[in-house]
Amino acid sequence: MATNAALKNQLVNKQDATTQVSAQSLGLKNLLGAPTMKKKFEEVLDKKAPQFMTSLLNLYNGDPNIQAAEPMSIVSSAMVAATLDLPIDKNLGYAWIVPFYDSKKGHKAAQFQLGYKGYIQLALRTGQYKKINVSPVFEGELVKWNRITEELDLALDAAASDKIIGYCGYFRLTNGFEKTVYWTRDEIEAHRIKFNKAKDKTSLNNVWRSDYDAMAMKTVLRNMLGKWGILSIEMQTAVTEDEKEPEMKDITDEASEVEDFPEPEIIDAAPKTGKTDSKEKPSVIDQEIQFD
Template sequence: MATNETLKNQVATKQNNEVANGKKPMTINDYIDQMAPAMAQALPKHMSVERMTRMATTVIRTTPQLKEADVTSLLGAVMQSAQLGLEPGPMGHCYFLPFKNNKKGTTDVTFIIGYRGMIDLARRSGHIQSIYAHAVYENDDFEYELGLHSDLKHKPAEDNRGQFKGAYAVAHFKDGGYQFEYMPKSEIEKRRARSKAGNSKYSPWATDYEEMAKKTVIRHMWKYLPVSVEMQNAVEHDEGTGRNIKDITPDDEAYVDIPEMVGDTPADGENEGE
């Protein structure tokens, strides 16, 4: 297994050699194109590597902070999205969030699964008939009950729904069973505060709060869903850096194990909760 530092040195050496030989240094797009064969092997059959690389390069092009990020960290996030078959971009399947790593003095990239991504991953199990989540507002008619005969009823207000109150998720299994979870706003905010993405202005929490609130509830319910061990482990790496990405240097077929970041702050300098 090559180390993250080894990969950085390989990339730096390659770039220096190219400059010394009068060649134009490789861009992030060049590295993604070079990594395309490994991405093609990782992608689910229903997705094409051409579409994945196009979506990734579009996100990078429209987010200036990603262009300044550590190459291995960014490529790790790209490979993580390929391994899970989740498209980065406006659909909200997954996000690449830049963070300042104060210990290393670099900008690293955190991979974040979105609400629609969580729904997509759950449906792939083949054991779930339907899964959905909804936001609850203070003027909605909402009640839920736990115990031997648990129940949940929600009738959204038609006009002014008031302030956000919480969110719930429901999964119906093909064998006739079901699972639901409700989480009040106070609990959602606690989990947001512990998230690396919680307070960053580049975070989906800032742009799609309701979607992230619903994702938070589904992730909490995840351990009760009939999904594979591999999928359970994949979701555990949510809000971490990519793992086991194929080395982007052409002469080395090793895989790179990129550890999760520790002690990071958002790229915009805002403080993150623990």
């Protein structure tokens, strides 16, 4: 996987192959236009490289916080997503590029974060999952939850309001093993606060502030898969990148959340499947996510 240092070392001036270009002075647009950088993305994404690089520029142009980040950190974060073949459009929920302020280096930088749909996509690529999903539970839908037998009874047509009271996750492996979990909203909050590095533990930072439900569903999936799931080497790499604790502060002076889960079982990754379902609202947990 490409690293910040490795990418910097490969950037050279077109007129003088022995002169290294300053990534900071180039800016993101010129950085992505460098032949060496184009080649790196083409090596990873092949024909999809131009589209991915365009999406990165669109993300950059539409977010002032990312624009303030050091360009190479943005490229390095994007390269992680490219290596995992995940889109970086923050509205899709597969992967995010999150800006922080690096208090030690004195500048803003970007970090890769895996979204809940990214976890689902990478899990399904193993070929070991027959069904996997995560969903919010609305007020009025929960009939019964038995945490011992893992029996979850939901009345999906009985929602009394748009208020979310919890989140449920479910997967079934091809060998028949299945797992159901349910987290109340209070349990999600307790978990978030526990791993919040900000001085004000209750403060919302990063994606928790912009998309609380997406991060809550990610927490449920991440915990469930980390404890009971089967993860490919590809997904293990993604989890490692997602769990990296940056030596940075959030751009709002709040630090990122860091979670610690048991080491999961690792298997070789199966060939990748096609597109994922990109619907805004996740379906119920007993519905298999289909691929084209």
